[in-house]
Amino acid sequence: MSDTRCGLVAIVGRPNVGKSTLMNHLIGQKVSITSRKPQTTRHRIHGILSRNDYQIVFADTPGIHAGQERALNRAMNDAALSALNDVDVICFMVDGIKWTEGDEHVLKLLQRAGDTPVLLLVNKVDNLEDKQVLLPHLQDLAGRFSFAEIIPVSALRGHNLEALEKALAERLPEGEFWFDDEQLTDRSLRFMAAEIVREKVVRQLGQEVPHQITVEIDLWEDGPKVTDIAATILVERRGQKKILIGDQGARIKQIGTQARQDIERLIERKVMLNLWVKIKAGWSDDERALRSLGYDQ
Ligand code: GDP
Ligand code: MG
Ligand code: K
Structure with a gap:
């Protein structure tokens, strides 16, 4: 037992x-x-x-x-x-x-x-x-x-x-732990980085849209001094893309700065963050998008 x-x-x-x-x-x-x-x-x-x-x-x-x-x-x-x-x-x-x-x-x-x-x-x-x-x-x-x-x-x-x-x-079944919880994997840091970007985006777009937004981490490279990260923000509508990019890219720059600061705090390293915005119809059915967030194996 x-x-x-x-x-x-x-x-x-x-x-x-x-x-x-x-x-x-x-x-x-x-x-x-x-x-x-x-x-x-x-x-x-x-x-x-x-x-x-x-x-x-x-x-x-x-x-x-x-x-x-x-x-x-x-x-x-x-x-x-x-x-x-x-x-x-x-x-x-x-x-x-x-x-x-x-x-x-x-x-x-x-x-x-x-x-x-x-x-x-x-x-x-x-x-x-x-x-x-x-x-x-x-x-x-x-x-x-x-x-x-x-x-x-x-x-x-x-x-x-x-x-x-x-x-x-008290409502969980008796049994061994399923996961070895000691290590934080790279994947989970990516997941959290994606969540940080998403949070900043949702803050800009307002609270009606959080689930229409997903973020993919396209690149994660730990250099000797700086971690290079590129992420794509997937939105559902052209209007959302426009808002996110803002006047001459001002909005996306601001989002990038805020997200970068939080990610730096998270991984305790200097970060170079590149953000892209793409329109993606029907993203919630897209397994690939979810997988890149670490939801899946
Ligand atoms: P989700 O869409 O259900 O995941 O909701 P979020 O976790 O994104 O929270 C939505 C908003 O409610 C955010 O602005 C949170 O800061 C706020 N919020 C969440 N929990 C609490 C709480 O316990 N008290 C207050 N005052 N605000 C909260
Ligand atoms: Mg939520
Ligand atoms: K989720």
């Missing part, structure tokens, strides 16, 4: 509720993908959290957290449902008492998704001045779905994340 636990967790929720913020807070730099068990080959791994006696493997759930109408249709397909059935715990994240059609869609999906335990994460509680308003909202939600637990958190401030970890860990 093993005294460790290990399993798959999916975080779902409409765009902007705080999923990425939570992942960043929980995992920090540990987005390592080193060895891989056959159980996980069907999932893209988004991040791994290892403690002494448990390892939480966060599964990416494409088509569910992708948001936007097109993806919501996709979310209703069987693949998405079976992905949810396949994980050990689902976290459904919402933004305080804000409830939108996007949330409604995700809840409907969960109602069809078998008996995987679902934790309701009520995020951004730091935003709520009057905590009393939360209760009726939660009662209403609890009436529509039997959540295994309801956990108020602040992903941004790290509030109540110990409780969340505990709730996740």
Whole structure:
């Protein structure tokens, strides 16, 4: 018998509720993908959290957290449902008492998704001045779905994340760790560099588009003094490309500077960063784009 636990967790929720913020807070730099068990080959791994006696493997759930109408249709397909059935715990994240059609869609999906335990994460509680308003909202939600637990958190401030970890860990199956968490691979640094660029881009384009943007790392060369990185930002629309490039390239230059500074901090080396912007229709179906981000083997 093993005294460790290990399993798959999916975080779902409409765009902007705080999923990425939570992942960043929980995992920090540990987005390592080193060895891989056959159980996980069907999932893209988004991040791994290892403690002494448990390892939480966060599964990416494409088509569910992708948001936007097109993806919501996709979310209703069987693949998405079976992905949810396949994980050990689902976290459904919402933004305080804000409830939108996007949330409604995700809840409907969960109602069809078998008996995987679902934790309701009520995020951004730091935003709520009057905590009393939360209760009726939660009662209403609890009436529509039997959540295994309801956990108020602040992903941004790290509030109540110990409780969340505990709730996740106790629902994972007993077993050995799947991943050797010691080494940070090159791939994961690339992944994080891509995420940094993406974050800066999303900040420029506004919060409606985060899932229409992806970033590919095309080149990563560790020279003696400087790491040379080239990345392509893939957007869906011509207008987005125009905004990103800006007047005489001013916007993309600014994005590049901000991203470079963060990447330098991450890898503790001088970085030379070249950014390109391309229009890419239907990128979310493009396995290649996802693979270059390190989601896949
Ligand atoms: P995602 O689209 O679900 O991945 O959401 P993000 O993680 O990108 O977060 C969307 C926005 O909400 C960002 O501006 C975050 O800084 C903000 N945010 C996330 N978590 C919290 C939180 O706990 N409190 C507050 N006040 N803001 C948060
Ligand atoms: Mg996100
Ligand atoms: K993702």
